[in-house]
Amino acid sequence: MTWPREPAPKPASAPRLRRLRRAELPRDSVALARFLLGAIVVSDVPPGRTALRVVETEAYLPDDAAAHSFRGETARNRSMFLRRGHAYVYFIYGNHFCLNVSSEAAGVGAAVLVRAGEPLIGFEVMRLRRPRAAERDLCRGPGRLAAALGIDRRLDGCDLTAAGPLWLAAPQRPPRAIGTSARIGLTKEAERPLRFYERGSPFASGPAARNG
DNA sequence: TCACTGATCGTCT
C-alpha cells in the first residue's frame, strides 16, 4: 500500500461519529497508546467542530522518569492522575499546548500523548487557527495538533468519554500497520520504545524516513 | 528533506 502524495480528498459529508465509552478503553497505558491509533479526537470548541484521526501517540507510564507525573502530583499534572479517559493539557516551551489522555486508574499518574493526526472534519476552522500551515502539517506534531483543534488549558481535566467540548470517537478505519520507536524530544528514558505510529502515514511527525 | 537555531514563558527546584 502506498500513500498518495497529497492528503485524501475531503469526504463529501461529515462522517458519523460514535463516542467511545470508558469501558472500551484499555486499562494499560501502552495498550491505550496503540488503541488510540485510528481513533478520532473531536473538538467542539467555537467557532465550529474539528476532528482528526490519530496517527501517532506516545505512552508515559507510572514510574517513568520522563513523565510529568514522576515526581508526584502537582497543580500542573493533576489531570494525569484522573482515571483513564480524561484530557491532560499542558503548556510547553512558552508557546504550545499538548493533549494527553489519562491512561490508568484514579490516583495513578500516567498518560498517552496524542502527537499527530490526520484532519477529518473542519478544515476551514483548522486553517483559521493555523493559516500558514500546509494541509499535511495542520495536525503534525503535538503543538500543532492542539492549535488546530483549539485546545488550551481550559480543556485540562475534561472527560473525553462524556458529552463536552472535547471527546473521543470510535475508529472508522483501523491503522494499516503500527510502528514503534523511541519517544521524541526527551532527555530521560529516551530509549524506551513507547512511541507508536501508523506506518507510512504522511501525517505522523518527524522526518518521513523514521515513520516507514 | 533534513538539520540547526532562536523564540517564548509556565513550572519547579
Added chain:
DNA sequence: GACGATCAGTGAG
C-alpha cells in the same frame, strides 16, 4: 534561575 513531551524559519545538499 534553569529547563522543557515544540515550532517556524532558514539554509544546505
